[in-house]
Amino acid sequence: MTNRVLEKKLISIVTPCYNEVENIDELHQRIADVMETVCYNYEHIFIDNSSTDGSVNKIKGLAARDKRVKLIVNARNFGHIKSPYYGILQSRGDACILIASDLQDPPEMMLEFIKQWEAGYKTVLAVKPQSEESSIMFMLRKAYYRFISRISEVPLVQNATGAGLFDRVVVDILRSIHDSYPYFRGLLCEIGFPIALVPFKQPRRQRGITKNNFYTLYDIAMLGITNHSKLPLRLMAMSGFLLSLLSLLVALAFLIAKLAYWDSFQLGTAPMLIGIFFFGAMQTFFIGVIGEYIASIHTQVRNMPLVVEIERVNFD
Structure with missing residues (x-):
């Protein structure tokens, strides 16, 4: 029995967070419930971007009770682009899953991610053709994705949230790139492996406030353009x-x-x-x-x- 357990593959689950103390317990429980239904070991890596609301202490409490929970605390807020990417590079699993801590990427999607991985895909991405967010913001996002896809030198995935599963081969390639400010969704397309898409309807945030503002959205939009199109x-x-x-x-x-x-x-x-x-x-x-x-x-x-x-x- 012990040998069978040791032979199980490991899946790393990375959840970047910043001031998400109200969502951490539910996030941890829903991830644990999902992983109980699959035959894999897992580690749950929280990477905290120097939260100020007690998130770190909350995660430390979980880590004391569940050794599968791991925590990286950043010295300061390094932003929504660098921190998730860094968390992926710290994973050691045969595959790495990235989902947000605000529960707008439902953890139950991980089952479909794993199913596509088992089917042979090295990259799986969640896409949101529908969303319960502001209709104006959603239309602007869709227009941007159409625009960036048309001008990019490589075909990009439209309406991708960044959540998904990445095989160890993909993570190793990302480690070799040494990009200090990566446009992650674009890098996955540039690597070139076929990408499986998992559509879902993005729910409205139930607790906490969004960390995105005009500047952060503009930043990632311009990063996508300058990194992937001349x-x-x-x-x-x-x-x-x-x-x-x-x-x-x-x-x-x-x-x-x-x-x-x-x-x-x-x-x-x-x-x-x-x-x-x-x-x-x-x-x-x-x-x-x-x-x-x-x-x-x-x-x-x-x-x-x-x-x-x-x-x-x-x-x-």
């Missing part, structure tokens, strides 16, 4: 050429008109002001987009660690 840069180059050509033609037309009708042709201030403001706006926009690419390069060149830990619990 199209904006090329559009700017082509637009700049066309606008300069148009400006030259307009200037020549005004010169010819003035020479032909020297006394009667008057160049009004309205066209001049419109032209100045239009080209000024275009230049400002182009400089802003270039700045996003430069910022992305700067982040990579600095090569800062994904996360600095302050404490670990239940890790051998």
Whole structure:
């Protein structure tokens, strides 16, 4: 019997959290209930982004009673991009499952993740064609995913939440990439393994408040664009050429008109002001987009660690 237990594969379950003290007990119990129905050992890794609401003490209490619960405490809040990715890299299972701690990724989906993994898929992603969140926000997300999929150099999965299962082979590849600010969903598509999709209707958050705001959503949106598409840069180059050509033609037309009708042709201030403001706006926009690419390069060149830990619990 002991040998059979030792032969079981290990699944690592990573749940990033920040100020989720109200959801931790239910999250832990629902994950435990799911894993009791499958023939795998598991470890449950909480990676806490320096919570201020008692989440760390709550998780430590669980870890004292359940040695499968492990905890990584970050020295500060390293953001919603770095921390989950770092947690995945710390997993040691034959497969790693990532789900959010806010219960908007229902833990019961893990059964379908495992089923697709057993069918041979090395990458499984949850997608939300429907959601109980704000209809305006959901439409904006869908529009962004359509846009990024069209301009990306590799096909990206639309409406992916980031939750999913990743085989050890995929995790090992991620470890070798050394990306200090990764767009995780894009990296999975760039690796190239076939991806199984698990659709679900995302429930509304029941407890706590969302940690996403305009800046965090903008950050991940721009990260997806700058990391996976050169199209904006090329559009700017082509637009700049066309606008300069148009400006030259307009200037020549005004010169010819003035020479032909020297006394009667008057160049009004309205066209001049419109032209100045239009080209000024275009230049400002182009400089802003270039700045996003430069910022992305700067982040990579600095090569800062994904996360600095302050404490670990239940890790051998």
